[in-house]
C-alpha cells in the first residue's frame with residue numbers, strides 16, 4: 558500500500574475509535590514516527606498534510622530535520638542522554654521522554670541558555686519493566702513538584718510505551734493506568750495536563766478509547782523499519 562493509502566486507513570481508524578469513545582477526532586494528534594525513514598518519506602507525509610513528526614535519536618534527527626519542510630513540528634520520543642540535551646532543545650518542539658529529575662534539570666539549564674521554554678512529557682514505565690526507561694509511578698509523583706518548579710520546563714502531560722503485546726487489547730490496562738496517573742499529577746499540580754501520548758501502530762485505537770491525545774505511529778504509516786534500512790543499503794550500493 559502507498560503512504561497515502563496507509564494514512565487514509567489510519568485516519569479512518571482514528572475517527573472510528575473516537576466515535577466509539579465519544580471523542581472529537583480533532584482531540585487526537587497523529588505523530589508520524591520517522592525514525593530510520595529518509596527525509597523523502599517525511600516530505601511525502603508532509604505533502605499529505607501531516608505536520609507532527611517523531612524521532613528517537615538526536616543524531617538522526619539533526620541530519621534529517623534540515624532536509625525537511627521548516628513548518629513541521631518534531632517531538633523527541635527516545636531515551637535522552639544528558640550530553641544531548643542542548644541539541645534536543647535546539648531541534649525539538651517537545652521532549653516526550655523525560656524520566657528523571659536530573660534530566661529535567663539539564664533540559665531546564667539548556668533551555669535557559671537558549672532563551673527558550675521547553676514543553677515536555679514525563680515518560681512512565683507503566684508496567685514496571687526492568688528493561689525499559691521511564692519513571693516508576695511513585696517516583697514520578699514524588700518528584701513532580703520539583704520538576705514543575707523548573708522555570709524553563711513546561712509539563713504538558715504523560716507518555717508511555719507499554720510492554721510489547723501481540724494483542725492490542727492487552728495494552729488497555731496500561732493505557733488506563735497512565736490516564737489515572739495523569740489525574741493524580743493534575744491533583745498534585747492543581748492544574749490540568751493536556752496530553753497523554755500513548756498508542757503505536759499495533760494498539761493506537763485502544764489508546765484513543767482510553768484517552769490518548771497523541772498517538773505515535775511509525776510502521777502502519779511508513780512500513781517496516783527493516784524495509785527502510787534495506788532500501789537505504791541498496792541506495793548506498795547503487796550510488797545516485
Ligand SMILES: *Cc1c(COP(=O)(O)O)cnc(C)c1O
Nearest residue numbers: 590613634757758773774775776
Ligand atoms: C518506534 C516508536 C514508535 C512507533 O512504533 P510503531 O510500532 O512502528 O508504530 C512509537 N513510540 C516510540 C517511543 C517509538 O520508539
